[in-house]
Amino acid sequence: MKLYNYWRSSSSYRVRLALHFKxxxxxxxxxxxxxxxxxxxEHRLRNPAGYVPVLEVEENGKLAVLSQSVAIFEYLxxxxxQKPLLPKSLVGRGQVRALAELINSGIQPFHxxxxxxxxxxxxxxxxxxxxxxxDQGLEGLEKLAAKTAGRFLFGDDFTWADCCLIPQLFGxxxxxxxxxxxxLLLRVEQAxxxxxxxxxxxxxxQPDAQA
Amino acid sequence: MKLYNYWRSSSSYRVRLALHFKxxxxxxxxxxxxxxxxxxxEHRLRNPAGYVPVLEVEENGKLAVLSQSVAIFEYLxxxxxQKPLLPKSLVGRGQVRALAELINSGIQPFHxxxxxxxxxxxxxxxxxxxxxxxDQGLEGLEKLAAKTAGRFLFGDDFTWADCCLIPQLFGxxxxxxxxxxxxLLLRVEQAxxxxxxxxxxxxxxQPDAQA
Numbered sequence: 001m002k003l004y005n006y007w008r009s010s011s012s013y014r015v016r017l018a019l020h021f022k023x024x025x026x027x028x029x030x031x032x033x034x035x036x037x038x039x040x041x042e043h044r045l046r047n048p049a050g051y052v053p054v055l056e057v058e059e060n061g062k063l064a065v066l067s068q069s070v071a072i073f074e075y076l077x078x079x080x081x082q083k084p085l086l087p088k089s090l091v092g093r094g095q096v097r098a099l100a101e102l103i104n105s106g107i108q109p110f111h112x113x114x115x116x117x118x119x120x121x122x123x124x125x126x127x128x129x130x131x132x133x134x135d136q137g138l139e140g141l142e143k144l145a146a147k148t149a150g151r152f153l154f155g156d157d158f159t160w161a162d163c164c165l166i167p168q169l170f171g172x173x174x175x176x177x178x179x180x181x182x183x184l185l186l187r188v189e190q191a192x193x194x195x196x197x198x199x200x201x202x203x204x205x206q207p208d209a210q211a
Numbered sequence: 212m213k214l215y216n217y218w219r220s221s222s223s224y225r226v227r228l229a230l231h232f233k234x235x236x237x238x239x240x241x242x243x244x245x246x247x248x249x250x251x252x253e254h255r256l257r258n259p260a261g262y263v264p265v266l267e268v269e270e271n272g273k274l275a276v277l278s279q280s281v282a283i284f285e286y287l288x289x290x291x292x293q294k295p296l297l298p299k300s301l302v303g304r305g306q307v308r309a310l311a312e313l314i315n316s317g318i319q320p321f322h323x324x325x326x327x328x329x330x331x332x333x334x335x336x337x338x339x340x341x342x343x344x345x346d347q348g349l350e351g352l353e354k355l356a357a358k359t360a361g362r363f364l365f366g367d368d369f370t371w372a373d374c375c376l377i378p379q380l381f382g383x384x385x386x387x388x389x390x391x392x393x394x395l396l397l398r399v400e401q402a403x404x405x406x407x408x409x410x411x412x413x414x415x416x417q418p419d420a421q422a
Contacts (some may be wrong), residue, residue: 022382040417049351059302067355070281070316071308078301090271090289097282101256105281105316115321123337139259144278188347 001026002056004046006033007206010108010167011069012053016201017163018076022083023197026055030208033113070104073160085160096154099144099161103168107137111175127176134177138168142182149184151191162192171205212237213267217244219385220416221319222280227412229287229376233294234408237266241419246325247298279380281315284371286404295313296371301304304405307365310355310372324388338387349379353393360395362402375379381414 003019003026005012019026031037031052036051046054046068055066056073066072077085086093109115110133119126145161148154153161169189172179180187192198203209214230214237218221230237242248243265256405257265266277268286268356277283288296297304320326323343330337356372359365364372380400383390390397403409414420 048354048357049348050315051317057302057305059300064302066302066304066305066309068309068310068312068316071305074285074302074308075305078304089270090406091268091275091277091288094268094277094282094286095275098277098279098287099282101279101315104312105279106260106321109314109316110326114347122335122340124333131334136325137260143259146259174245 001058002029003027003045003053004029004056005029005053006031007035007209008202009052010171011051011104013170013203014069014163014168014205015053015055015076017073017166018073018085018160020197020201021085021158021163022076022080023077024080026205030206032208046162054133057210070100073163077160078205084119085163087154087159095148096159096161099141099153100145100164101150103164106140107134107168108171110134110137111168111171113177117159128174131177134175135181136169136171138172138177138179138182138185140167142184145184145188147186151188153188158195162188165189166192166198212269214238215242215254215263215267216238217242218414219367220244220263221382222262222315222414224378224381224414225374226264226266226283226287227417228377229284229371230297231285231408231412232296232369232374233291234289236285239418241417241421256311258322260302265301281311281387284374288371296345296369296374298368298370299375300399305357307370307372310352310359311375312331313348313352313355313377317351318345318379319382321345321348322382329353342388344391345379345383345386349383349388349390349393349396352376353395356399362398364399369403369406372401377403377409389404 031043037043044050046065055072057064066075086096111130116126119129121172136204150156152158153165169179241252248254249263255261256274266283268275277286295305322341322342327337332341356364361367364376380390
């Protein structure tokens, strides 16, 4: 299994967290967003939309590529169910996925590289823009998680929602979000950062860090 | 089962498509985004982030609410597997989810109501902004779908990816996207619009249409 990704990309980080939690070995292939590798023909063949991460997998002896962190996560959950990242109850599964989506579609798109570049081209203050959407999204997340959180965002087990939270808080600090306003999220982050699989997936621990 | 939603909201439309496809009866509760019902205390109790749709469901005799269209879809797929909206192969399931996510996190967030309002407040041309992200996203989708499409986005069966495509093209026309540039997507849309469950889920067919 090969993961085409970038150390600092938050959706790459989510997928690394899922892989390390499940103990699935993979080959790390760096795609430098800084150098524009995502726009090269080689990467566009893997994902015509030009995003990372992309996971290369094998099915019935054939290679296939999967894009979009949520789609990759669901694939991993179905293929490696032994260490689940979703609870058993249908409603609980829905709640974990809702927490994750609030980040995936509700916050991250507003501060990804292509959005910030477009804002700069329009002459809009991209840092202020990113902070606005991050703070607004984290406020909703803090309230939604208040209904379900234990040690982690959903009860006392690490889930896919936590895989999305950790990179989002990393991004929030990078882009000037006011993370101190969200005590529940910070407490869960602390609990996550104490876990070895979280440490192994961190941006700073990747081979292309700083590249 | 109660669906809190709005006739013209594209993520509401996605969930209605899934419900009608599966033949699951539900009570329609209108939340007027135009009147600001989504910000009222009553709706914030259902979803602190203030979005529609929200699905109210029952588990073990208790009522629960689920937000985020993707989370609601996965719940419906697990609870009503008889008429599936995902194929059987793990890679195929990943590909359908990737097509859907390209819309869910790659296009729709850029033209939802709160984004457009924020742009207006900043003095940015929100129509030009929406058209830019819609056209860029649909371009990626047209190319990604070229690898998998048959009569529908993934082969010859209607899937969750089609549930996301139909509302996205509806939104693209509303916000000035150049839909004529994407012949594959238009062909799939035509095939979808011929289906009775798609007609039943259309915005114009809902009780709060025009409200």
